[in-house]
Amino acid sequence: MTDAIEADDIDELIPASHISLTEPPAEKEACIEYLLDLLVEAGRVEDRETALAALLERESETTTGVGMGIGIPHAKTDAVSRPSLAFARSEDGVDFGSMDGEPATLIFMILVPASGSEDHLKILSSLSRGLMHEEVRDDLHAAEDEAAVQDALREAIA
Amino acid sequence: MSRERVVTIVPEAGLHARPASAFVKAVTDHDAEVSAGPPDGDLVQAGSMIAVTSLGAGQGDDLRLVAEGPDAEAVLDELERILTTPEEELDA
Numbered sequence: 663m664t665d666a667i668e669a670d671d672i673d674e675l676i677p678a679s680h681i682s683l684t685e686p687p688a689e690k691e692a693c694i695e696y697l698l699d700l701l702v703e704a705g706r707v708e709d710r711e712t713a714l715a716a717l718l719e720r721e722s723e724t725t726t727g728v729g730m731g732i733g734i735p736h737a738k739t740d741a742v743s744r745p746s747l748a749f750a751r752s753e754d755g756v757d758f759g760s761m762d763g764e765p766a767t768l769i770f771m772i773l774v775p776a777s778g779s780e781d782h783l784k785i786l787s788s789l790s791r792g793l794m795h796e797e798v799r800d801d802l803h804a805a806e807d808e809a810a811v812q813d814a815l816r817e818a819i820a
Numbered sequence: 821m822s823r824e825r826v827v828t829i830v831p832e833a834g835l836h837a838r839p840a841s842a843f844v845k846a847v848t849d850h851d852a853e854v855s856a857g858p859p860d861g862d863l864v865q866a867g868s869m870i871a872v873t874s875l876g877a878g879q880g881d882d883l884r885l886v887a888e889g890p891d892a893e894a895v896l897d898e899l900e901r902i903l904t905t906p907e908e909e910l911d912a
Contacts, residue, residue: 724841728870761844761869770887783834787876794870 669816674752675785676747676815678808679704679815686750691718693756697748697771705795706746706773713741713773727758733766734794736786738776743807745774745781748810751802768793768802792818823893824886826859827900831907834878840904844869846898852889854899859884866899879896 667675679700686696694717701707716737720726726735733756734818755765770789774782792798792815801814831839837840847854847867855863858864859882866885877883883903887895902910 683882720837723837728873729868730870732870734873761841783836783876783878786836787874790870790874792872 666791667784667819669820672812672816672819675745676749676812677704678812680706680746681750681808681811682748682750683695683805683808683811684750685754686752686756688752688754688756690721690733690756690758693733693750693769694718694721694751694771697735697750697769697792700748700750701742701746701771701773704746706744707741708743709741711739712811713739716741717771717773725759726792727760727764727766729760729762729764731755731761731764731767732796733758733769734772734786734789736772736774738774738782740776742773745785747772747774747785749802749815757809758811768799788819821890821892822886822888823896824884825896825900826882826884827903829877829879829881829883830904831910832879833907834881835872835875835883835903836877837907839905839907840869840872841900842902842910844872846902847895850889850891850895850898852887852891852895854885854887854895856883856885858882 663715716739798818805811854866856866857863
């Protein structure tokens with residue numbers, strides 16, 4: 663099993679510019695593009711179309727809606743040169759087709775370089791482990807600014 | 821009736837993506853409570869995708885499965901099949 667990511671990694675993985683506190687598009691693919699654009703605008707993505715194709719390909723394999731109101735679209739792609747995380751939350755919920763039928767209200771995007779296979783599982787598992795706790799999900803819903811989201815994530819993976 | 825076994829993960833992607841969704845679906849399709857985790861660590865609910873994702877179980881890792889209920893044996897057989905089938909041969 664993989665090691666956890668550490669609280670110190672949060673600033674590098676998900677600076678404030680990767681966090682949106684406004685309502686994302688209600689449809690899954692549009693929501694994925696919305697999250698991707700946070701990373702594109704932050705300068706993390708060298709090739710938007712390649713990254714989008716990788717994300718949608720992964721989504722076509724099986725949904726990244728993991729239940730409990732959480733969606734984690736993710737991909738390994740050389741469109742990024744370092745691991746990057748983005749976050750958006752939805753009041754209305756986005757239908758990610760998750761097995762428990764819950765629309766996603768906390769949505770994360772993970773992009774890692776194609777060679778960084780360990781990073782990929784590590785970030786995904788650390789994030790999932792944290793998000794299983796109700797207080798972490800509550801903190802993310804209640805966060806009033808980007809710094810509060812980062813604090814909740816540091817707590818989540820501590 | 822409680823049954824358990826340890827299975828080494830074969831798919832290249834690990835317990836992730838299609839193998840993970842086939843795994844969770846198999847659990848929810850059977851009449852059994854199943855938990856899963858590292859052989860020497862805490863187990864999580866195997867019928868929850870986020871819990872299974874939290875394990876970060878990769879190719880070559882050993883996974884301990886514990887099942888309880890009328891379908892315990894059947895669900896372990898099915899989970900072992902999923903965990904030992906290369907991803908491209910998995911039809912779920």
